[in-house]
Amino acid sequence: MKAAASSPAATLLAEAAGALAAVAFDGRSADDALGRDSAPGPQRSAVRAVTLGALRWYWRLEAIAATLIAQRPLAPGLRALLLVALHQLEYSRTAPEVTVSAAVDAARLLRQPRASGLVNALLRRFLRQREALLAGSLRDEAAASAHPAWLLQALRAAWPQHWQQILEANNQHPPMSLRLDLSRISRLDYLAQLAAAGMGARALPWLPSALVLERPIAVSELPGFEQGLVSVQDAGAQLACALLAVSSGQRVLDACAAPGGKTGALLESGGDIDLTAVDIDAGRMQRIADNLQRLRRTAHLVTADLRDESAWCPEQRFDRILVDAPCSATGVIRRHPDIKLLRRPGDVAALAATQRRILARCLQLLAPGGRLLYSTCSVLPEENERIVEAVLAETPGAGLLALPDGVMLPPDCMGRPIGMQLLPGNAAQTDGFYYACLTVT
Helix, strand or coil: CCCHHHHHHHHHHHHHHHHHHHHHHCCHHHHHHHCCCCCCHHHHHHHHHHHHHHHHHHHHHHHHHHHHCCCCCCCHHHHHHHHHHHHHHHHHHCCCHHHHHHHHHHHHCCCHHHHHHHHHHHHHHHHHHHHHHHHHHCCCHHHHCCCHHHHHHHHHCCCCHHHHHHHHHHHCCCCCEEEEEECCCHHHHHHHHHHHCCCEEEEEEEEEEEEEEECCCHHHEEEEECCEEEECCCHHHHHHHHHHHCCCCCCCEEECCCCCCCHHHHHHHCCEEEEEECCCCCCHHHHHHHHHHHHHHCCCEEECCCCCCCCCCCCCCCEEEECCCCCCCCCCCCCCCCCCCCCCCCCCHHHHHHHHHHHHHHCCCCCEEEEEEEEEECCCHHHCCHHHHHHHCCCCCCCCCCCCCCCCCCCEEEECCCCCEEEECCCCCCCCCCEEEEECC
């Protein structure tokens, strides 16, 4: 009995249930619940895959679980175990009897031995009544779409022609995209290194720095990763550098910079620039420092709240400013399915207020004739064009700026009344991002 309880399959379900419960019932992020800095390995990768899968389909799995347990009280850990087991039964290739047996043993690992019989009964009932239970769950829109009702409504309102595409993309596994430091290695040379390591990848014709792997791998397996030759970054996020158009000798501000992906990209693409990275969170600033150390790049790091004009007053204005504003992250749900659980309807308005204050402050820091790029990973207009429109209306001398010469936009990049929008699931296979270029006189 002890051997069964500690089997890899049982341990996997128990650990995934613990992580899922931390997100669903304690409000922690998946990265935090899974241990962002945990040592990589097959078991950790498996736990992560099962947890993220259960989060991706949470609203559908929860509808099925609610029917199975009816009014029966179930502790959060056991409910999470039921959800991850249902995920494995429905979405994995593991034999059903193996999953059921592992879930029974996982209940013991979770110190709920008396519940093992209940877990067994519920899962076997699901297998017997699978078609009816699935059909019943699909009658609920949130369960059918695997999205919370408020977000489903918001996407329909914002994108009447595209909301189904967004939902479908959000429920898919994202590609693993890479950013090359083209100042240190060419795309052809790195493709050759990948091929030599048995890794397939394709280049994107509209973005020289970007590659997309045929299959995701651990970053530790990437040639040149520890040396800073390559980073993991969605191609849509990489577009920010091209739109900001930095060049040698310029003073550049990366506002809201953590965890530092775009900070590194700007330093790689801008030649000899004087870059300052600002973020409100000291802990996240350390992540920028760690990333820059790996990339072998340097920047001025400042911990400050940009909503407060007195918190940080630089002596000179900046030629280029990237405002990668904190947002709902509704454009990157396929990478972070916990967003479906963690976001609440009232969050968007609160975030919009923050975005508006940060953008207004950063326009004050922009040198006349300079370029500011406002960016979010949101697909909701309340955080995007409406923010830019409001700030422009209240900022004398501020206006929109045309795209830099020679910038290639990805397929399906959509012009908006103000700025441009990438939707997840587009032809370019990027995440969802919004961009708008501004200037001041």
